[in-house]
Amino acid sequence: MQLIIISGKGGTGKTTVAASFAYLEDKSIKVDCDVEASNLHLVLKGDDIERHDFFGAKTAKIDPEKCQKCGECEKACRFNAISDFQVDELKCEGCGACTVVCPYQAVSLDDDLTGETLISKTGKGYLSRAEMVIGAEGSGKLVTEVRKIAGQYKKNNEPFILDGSPGVGCAVMASVTGCDAALIVVEPTQSGLEDFLRLLSLIRFFGVLPFVCINKYDLNFDVTCQIERVCREEKVPVMGYIPFDSTVQRAINELKPVVCYPKSKAGRQIIMIWNRLNERIKEEIKK
Numbered sequence: 001m002q003l004i005i006i007s008g009k010g011g012t013g014k015t016t017v018a019a020s021f022a023y024l025e026d027k028s029i030k031v032d033c034d035v036e037a038s039n040l041h042l043v044l045k046g047d048d049i050e051r052h053d054f055f056g057a058k059t060a061k062i063d064p065e066k067c068q069k070c071g072e073c074e075k076a077c078r079f080n081a082i083s084d085f086q087v088d089e090l091k092c093e094g095c096g097a098c099t100v101v102c103p104y105q106a107v108s109l110d111d112d113l114t115g116e117t118l119i120s121k122t123g124k125g126y127l128s129r130a131e132m133v134i135g136a137e138g139s140g141k142l143v144t145e146v147r148k149i150a151g152q153y154k155k156n157n158e159p160f161i162l163d164g165s166p167g168v169g170c171a172v173m174a175s176v177t178g179c180d181a182a183l184i185v186v187e188p189t190q191s192g193l194e195d196f197l198r199l200l201s202l203i204r205f206f207g208v209l210p211f212v213c214i215n216k217y218d219l220n221f222d223v224t225c226q227i228e229r230v231c232r233e234e235k236v237p238v239m240g241y242i243p244f245d246s247t248v249q250r251a252i253n254e255l256k257p258v259v260c261y262p263k264s265k266a267g268r269q270i271i272m273i274w275n276r277l278n279e280r281i282k283e284e285i286k287k
């Protein structure tokens with residue numbers, strides 16, 4: 001079973017929920033798909049036991065010795081990345097058109113280092129994550145690699161808990177595809193509601209079962225009611241409501257999952273959401 005915790009944008013409490021679930025389910029394999037700002041490892045702690053460079057992009061390179069300055073590559077490049085028989089690395093998309101048209105085989109495509117994948121052994125199981133090179137592109141490919149590596153650590157029937165990338169871009173698609181269920185963490189603001197609807201259509205497009213939890217629901221009861229209404233209309237089960245609780249900030253400062261404070265208002269609710277969600281997913285899978 002692969003469960004992803006996801007949100008329409010960063011800062012909605014997604015990692016607070018994901019870290020708590022990862023902590024509660026010892027046997028799970030944890031995957032941090034937020035490759036541009038991974039932080040699950042800070043909360044779950046542990047030692048890195050595997051580390052690999054990841055080359056997720058390509059850049060064209062012109063060999064001045066072979067180039068006959070015919071200009072064919074510049075004409076073929078749709079990204080205006082070639083001028084004066086030189087490639088602008090920042091503009092090159094690695095499409096390879098220049099390599100095809102060059103009559104003198106003077107252009108090659110070089111692999112670009114876009115990130116590093118890591119496996120950490122935590123007190124609560126393995127965590128697969130990545131660190132993306134600043135300014136690099138291709139976060140979706142890196143997410144796919146992080147998930148692939150996590151799969152290699154599956155021994156029996158361990159569930160996967162994924163901390164998804166925020167938003168609705170290519171990294172999110174790479175995070176969501178192949179998952180069984182998604183818990184969408186929504187905050188009660190108008191933009192939160194709109195982000196949720198966009199994300200919901202993406203999750204449904206990929207055939208993933210959607211569930212919702214409303215974080216800091218008590219900060220805006222009107223929008224919380226609107227989210228509930230939308231969930232009813234869209235037939236998305238609301239698994240629970242996390243109240244605003246200063247313990248969450250305390251847990252972040254102490255680098256602990258908030259469920260380490262099981263008597264706190266937020267910790268208690270997240271434990272209830274986790275139990276409820278597990279039951280619902282089991283029921284849905286049986287159908």
Ligand code: SF4
Nearest residue numbers: 077092093095096098
């Ligand atoms: S690989 Fe594509 S984008 Fe890059 S220089 Fe060649 S044609 Fe342009």
Ligand code: SF4
Nearest residue numbers: 067068070071073102
């Ligand atoms: S197509 Fe090849 S030979 Fe012609 S300008 Fe480009 S690199 Fe040089």
